[in-house]
Amino acid sequence: MSDTSAQRVTVEITDGVADVRLARPEKRNALDPAMFAALVTTGERLRTEPGLRAVVLSGEGPDFCAGLDFGSFQAMRDGQRLSATADLPPGDGPAKATGQRAASVWAQVPVPVIAAITGNALGGGLQVALGADIRIVAPDASLSVLEVKWGLIPDMTGTQVLPELVGRDVAKELTFTGRKVRGEEAVALGLATRVDPDPRKAALELAREIAGRNPHAVRAAKRLLESSGRVDAATQLAAEQTEIGALIGSPNQVEAVTASFEKRAPRFTD
CATH class of the missing domain: 1.10.12 (Lyase 2-enoyl-coa Hydratase; Chain  A, domain 2)
Structure with a gap:
């Protein structure tokens, strides 16, 4: 089964495992209104997908997601918030803002969601990955709570999820500095579950194992x-x-x- 949502996210479901990919590799899978809408729409669809057993979430090309599209930062200088213009389906969770829903919808999908992280998972991209149940990262992947670089804070559920994963003090250090961490350190801190040289292959193998339970x-x-x-x-x-x-x-x-x-x-x- 194959489906494309707004040309930003693709979905293929085989034997109960959904292979979900952010599909904007020429922009490092950056988050623009169409990407936000596609993530939320895809997640909401998978919440009720018959026969679904597990989900793998990854990015096309070398990166998982490099964060907000540059156009969004440019709009912010004029006081605009482009994510608010995304056309979203109805939702019933506690998260209401567009970015929050793009990250939290994966926790609402009733089956395990495994993020396979290569390249950059920065800012909002990292927060989307934090919405998954399990994160498998490449050794050279680069993860960062990057919002402070742009004079911002993590506002896509990161302030709730991050302290739960890494502890309050580490969450503060990562958020205050925006420093980047690689795969092994990400695992040591609790940002990621384990390292694998081929995260997507490992994630699909794990998803198939879970699908057999x-x-x-x-x-x-x-x-x-x-x-x-x-x-x-x-x-x-x-x-x-x-x-x-x-x-x-x-x-x-x-x-x-x-x-x-x-x-x-x-x-x-x-």
């Missing part, structure tokens, strides 16, 4: 891990019991046990 268990796990630390302990522990209660004895859970005992690949249904 009980999809209801994977979705439940994502829901629980997304809420962890954002709700009180009693609510989180109660949610655990609700999710496990729904899974135990369900057809896919029985199939997981049966397939394991019979030493064969499981056959799950959605």
Whole structure:
């Protein structure tokens, strides 16, 4: 299956794995209103895609996403915010601003989203990657909370997600300085999950592995891990019991046990 959204983001779905690519390589996949709209539209579509098991998010060409398009910075000098002109589909999450939705929609996709990062993931581009559940980076990838260079702050959910990943003090250092970090340091800090010389290949392999697991268990796990630390302990522990209660004895859970005992690949249904 192949689809193109506003000529900025492409989607191919094979065996439950969505291969999503930012498709503006001649501009380092920079974020302009059309790219923002394409990211949000694609994410909203994947929230309800039948049979979806995992998503890989990457960029065409050498870069993941170099951040805001230069035209946006030029408009800011005149007090304009071009992202606000993006034509977006309705959304129901807490994020309302265009950039926030472009990053947070990946957390709302009910299945795991794996970002494969090569080249530059700067400013808004990094914040889009932070919306993924897992980030696999090339050793020479360059990641930066770059907004301070332009006299700005990270406003695409970065001030919430970044401290959760790297700690409050490291988040402040990265945000105050805008310094760039490479793959190994990104992993050490918590910005990335692991390093691989071919992030997209590794991400697709991981996505296929996840796609072979009980999809209801994977979705439940994502829901629980997304809420962890954002709700009180009693609510989180109660949610655990609700999710496990729904899974135990369900057809896919029985199939997981049966397939394991019979030493064969499981056959799950959605």
